Amino acid sequence: xxxxxxxxxxxxxxxxxxxxxxxxxxxxxxxxxxxxxxxxxxxxxxxxxxxxxxxxxxxxxxxxxxxxxxxxxxxxxxxxxxxxxxxxxxxxxxxxxxxxxxxxxxxxxxxxxxxxxxxxxxxxxxxx
Amino acid sequence: xxxxxxxxxxxxxxxxxxxxxxxxxxxxxxxxxxxxxxxxxxxxxxxxxxxxxxxxxxxxxxxxxxxxxxxxxxxxxxxxxxxxxxxxxxxxxxxxxxxxxxxxxxxxxxxxxxxxxxxxxxxxxxxxxxxxxxxxxxxxxxxxxxxxxxxxxxxxxxxxxxxxxxxxxxxxxxxxxxxxxxxxxxxxxxxxxxxxxxxxxxxxxxxxxxxxxxxxxxxxxxxxxxxxxxxxxxxxxxxxxxxxxxxxxxxxxxxxxxxxxxxxxxxxxxxxxxxxxxxxxxxxxxxxxxxxxxxxxxxxxxxxxxxxxxxxxxxxxxxxxxxxxxxxxxxxxxxxxxxxxxxxxxxxxxxxxxxxxxxxxxxxxxxxxxxxxxxxxxxxxxxxxxxxxxxxxxxxxxxxxxxxxxxxxxxxxxxxxxxxxxxxxxxxxxxx
Numbered sequence: 001x002x003x004x005x006x007x008x009x010x011x012x013x014x015x016x017x018x019x020x021x022x023x024x025x026x027x028x029x030x031x032x033x034x035x036x037x038x039x040x041x042x043x044x045x046x047x048x049x050x051x052x053x054x055x056x057x058x059x060x061x062x063x064x065x066x067x068x069x070x071x072x073x074x075x076x077x078x079x080x081x082x083x084x085x086x087x088x089x090x091x092x093x094x095x096x097x098x099x100x101x102x103x104x105x106x107x108x109x110x111x112x113x114x115x116x117x118x119x120x121x122x123x124x125x126x127x128x
Numbered sequence: 129x130x131x132x133x134x135x136x137x138x139x140x141x142x143x144x145x146x147x148x149x150x151x152x153x154x155x156x157x158x159x160x161x162x163x164x165x166x167x168x169x170x171x172x173x174x175x176x177x178x179x180x181x182x183x184x185x186x187x188x189x190x191x192x193x194x195x196x197x198x199x200x201x202x203x204x205x206x207x208x209x210x211x212x213x214x215x216x217x218x219x220x221x222x223x224x225x226x227x228x229x230x231x232x233x234x235x236x237x238x239x240x241x242x243x244x245x246x247x248x249x250x251x252x253x254x255x256x257x258x259x260x261x262x263x264x265x266x267x268x269x270x271x272x273x274x275x276x277x278x279x280x281x282x283x284x285x286x287x288x289x290x291x292x293x294x295x296x297x298x299x300x301x302x303x304x305x306x307x308x309x310x311x312x313x314x315x316x317x318x319x320x321x322x323x324x325x326x327x328x329x330x331x332x333x334x335x336x337x338x339x340x341x342x343x344x345x346x347x348x349x350x351x352x353x354x355x356x357x358x359x360x361x362x363x364x365x366x367x368x369x370x371x372x373x374x375x376x377x378x379x380x381x382x383x384x385x386x387x388x389x390x391x392x393x394x395x396x397x398x399x400x401x402x403x404x405x406x407x408x409x410x411x412x413x414x415x416x417x418x419x420x421x422x423x424x425x426x427x428x429x430x431x432x433x434x435x436x437x438x439x440x441x442x443x444x445x446x447x448x449x450x451x452x453x454x455x456x457x458x459x460x461x462x463x464x465x466x467x468x469x470x471x472x473x474x475x476x477x478x479x480x481x482x483x484x485x486x487x488x489x490x491x492x493x494x495x496x497x498x499x500x501x502x503x504x505x506x507x508x509x510x511x512x513x514x515x516x517x518x519x520x521x522x523x524x525x526x527x528x529x530x531x532x533x534x535x536x537x538x539x540x541x542x543x544x545x546x547x548x549x550x551x552x553x554x555x556x557x558x559x560x
Contacts, residue, residue, distance in 0.1 A: 007509035009502060011539050037511050041536045044511055063541055067507030098510055115509065 002119065003073045004052035008045045009065040012038075020045060023062050029055040033113060035101035048073075048103065048113060071115050072122055073103060078110040086112070095121050131247035131279070132240070135386050136441045140434065143442065144182055147389055150414035152179050155188065158420045161206040164199055165191070165422060185391065185412065186400055190423045193226060196365065201227045204419045212418055217265045218364045218463065225265075228364050229418040235274065237415055238367045241384040242275020242360075245373035248382065248439075249333040249358040251305040253280030258301075260286040260294055260308035260316075261338065261461075267368025268338050268461070272307035275370060281305065288312065291319055302330040307369075309461045310336040310345055310357075314492035317352040326353070335360040337369050338461040340449055346378070359448070365424055366411055372446055377438045380445030387415050390444055391423070392432050395453035406431045408453045409446060427454045457553060459487060459494045464529050466552040469498055472524040478506035478517045482543050489557040497534045498525060504540040 010016050017036070024031065024047075033048040049055045052068055059066035076082040090097065095118045103111035116122060130136050138146075156176040158165045168189040169175070178187060196204055204227075205212060213232050217225035230238070251257060257276045261268030269287055276283040284301065286294050288308070294316065297303065306313065313336055320326050331353055336346075337360035349357045361381050362369035371388050372381035383390050388411045392401045395408040409426045413419075429450045436442050457464045466485060473481045482501040487494060500521055508514050514537060522535040 005509065007507070009508055009514070009537075009539060011542065039511065039514075042514070042538075044508060044514070046509060063504075063539070065502055065504070065507055065540055067509050069509045 001073050001075075002070050003048060003113070004068050005071040005113070005115075006047050006049060006052055006056045006059065007067045007069065008047075008059060010043045010045055012040070012042055017043070017045065019062075020059065020064060023058050023064070024049065024055055027051075027054055027058040029058070033101065033103040035099070035113075037099070046099075046101070069115070070119070071113050072119055073111050073113055074122065074126060075109050075111050078108055082110070083112065089125050090116075090122060093118075093121050093125055095125075129247050129250060129252065130440065131244040136244060136382070136443055138386075138442055140442055143385060146386060147414060148179075148182050150386075151182065151185060151389060151412065152176065154412065154414055154416075154420045155179050155422060157206055157417075158422055162204065162420070164195060164203065165189075182389075185389070185423065188423050190398065190410065190425055191421050192425050193365070193427075196226045196419075197224055200224050202229065204421075205229050206420050207231055207417050214270075216267045216270075216364055216368065218267070226365065228267075228367070230367070231417040234367065234416050234418045237387055238271060238370060239274040239278040241367070241370035241387060242271055243278040244382075244384060245335055245358070245360050245370050246275055246279050246281070246305070246307075248373050248375045249305070249335050250356060250376065251276075251279065251281060251333050251335075255279075255304040255332075256282040256284065256301050257305035257307065258284045258286045258294060258298060258303045260288055260306060260312060261369075263287045266461075267362070267364045268307075268309075271362070271368035271370060272335070276305075276307070291316060295319055295323070295325065298331065299325060299328045304330055304332045306331060306334045307360075308334070308336060309338050310341040310349065311339060311460070311489070311492045311494065313349055313357070314345065314352075317349060318492065321352065329353070331355050334358065335369075335373065337361055339458045343378075343448060361446070361449075363426060363428075365419075365421060365426075366413060367416065371411070374445075375437060375439040375441065379437060380433055380447050382437065382441050382443045382445055385443045387413065389414055390432060390446065392430070393425075395427075395429070401431075403434055404431055406447075406450055425453075427452050427456060429453055455553065457485070457487060457555065459496055459531060462529065462531050464496075464531065468528045469525055472528050473500060473521065475524050476517065476521050477503070479503055479521060479537070480540065482541075483552065484543050484554060485552060486554045487557055494557065495534070496531060497536060499536045499538050499543065501543055502537055502540050506540075 030050045035046045037044040056066045056068045098115040159176045212229040214230045217227050259272045263269030333356045335358045360373040362371040372383040374381045391410040392407040401407040409428045430446045433445045470481050480501045480503040484499040486497040
């Protein structure tokens with residue numbers, strides 16, 4: 001399933017991540033999943049939220065560089081080897097993954113968030 | 129030791145008579161041969177015949193770096209191009225370099241001035257001098273080289289970039305003199321210290337210039353290497369290194385006043401300042417043929433003294449430089465203007481022309497970091513996009529200023545603005 005992700009460019013300075021989170025809190029935006037990519041100079045926060053449009057609008061108003069992009073949420077069984085199995089299938093189909101992170105680990109299934117240019121391919125693979 | 133006692137120790141009245149004769153001559157040459165300067169003089173209604181005393185120089189219009197830029201490449205040459213035997217160029221503020229042309233006379237005059245400076249540092253024909261300025265379009269290498277040959281020293285054209293070889297040859301040849309930037313000499317000193325080779329060298333004196341340094345740094349170099357270190361000043365618009373240098377008493381830099389007439393003016397009002405007052409240094413080339421420059425504003429801030437020096441020289445002395453009247457930075461001997469950084473940023477659409485230049489001295493080498501604001505429309509979800517922009521900005525800046533830089537992207541509107549005007553430069557080098 002396609003979903004909206006917000007990514008925020010964050011300088012490496014104290015309290016900056018907290019400021020992003022407080023903007024979301026003040027606007028009643030709930031975070032479902034997040035990943036934080038870090039380099040020595042800056043970080044890139046990627047979040048899946050319940051209200052992506054409101055969230056990104058609020059962040060931009062506060063001066064943050066916040067981008068909304070499409071990512072794919074892929075549900076897999078919550079068991080050993082499930083992710084490995086998925087990756088094998090995607091590799092075989094020639095799907096290139098830009099980045100990936102986990103969503104939820106409750107119950108019978110888990111989900112991974114995948115950024116790729118080949119959404120349709122992945123969706124077709126998942127239907128099989 | 130004094131290279132040209134007749135000139136360097138000349139009675140002031142006699143020197144001033146010589147200066148006046150040459151001032152009248154250069155103003156006439158400039159008026160007759162340089163359209164841009166004739167236009168300037170006509171505009172204020174001054175004719176060469178109005179220059180009757182040295183003080184009359186105050187009637188003449190100033191020249192600035194932009195005159196050189198506006199007349200790029202050869203519009204400032206006062207002689208036919210066939211008379212020009214060498215052309216140097218330094219980085220300009222907006223991409224176009226500043227071009228300087230020399231006649232045979234100019235090269236000989238330049239060599240003479242550098243010869244005086246080397247002699248002030250106690251170097252002569254028995255010495256072996258390594259010239260470790262860059263050779264090429266930059267005036268440092270060839271300028272020091274010709275002066276070193278003129279005094280008869282065994283001149284070793286090291287250029288820059290290979291410290292290991294420089295140190296090896298310094299020891300093997302028993303080099304007694306070196307010409308390079310002060311920060312490079314400190315780097316050489318530390319290399320020698322780390323390798324435990326200080327006792328192996330025979331160095332006795334250095335001339336160092338092309339970047340600002342402090343009295344403390346001079347003393348540190350002297351202590352580490354057990355040498356006499358001298359501050360040599362110059363700018364390519366005048367000719368290059370050798371316009372002034374300090375003698376063994378280190379009480380200001382003796383100006384080669386028979387060739388370069390110094391004035392100190394208030395950088396705001398442009399009114400002349402009295403002896404001892406700090407202001408902008410202005411030079412008039414008295415003898416130069418290739419590109420005569422009248423009342424050229426150097427933007428360097430200093431003061432002047434006409435008191436006779438303990439060394440016997442009567443030439444005017446300028447004090448250690450106190451800064452610049454513009455925003456130019458000198459980094460590793462290279463002139464950098466903040467406006468050049470701005471030009472580079474305007475070529476990359478993902479960043480805003482809002483930046484902070486941070487200069488630091490790590491060890492003895494200057495490092496340059498440029499923090500650049502992302503434009504508010506630049507949005508990312510992939511690190512490699514950010515890396516691509518970082519590299520592109522760094523490459524653009526390097527192409528314009530000729531120095532490698534570290535670029536750090538920062539959030540939109542995060543660079544501090546005071547009174548609506550951003551603070552562009554943070555110079556953390558401790559130079560005073």
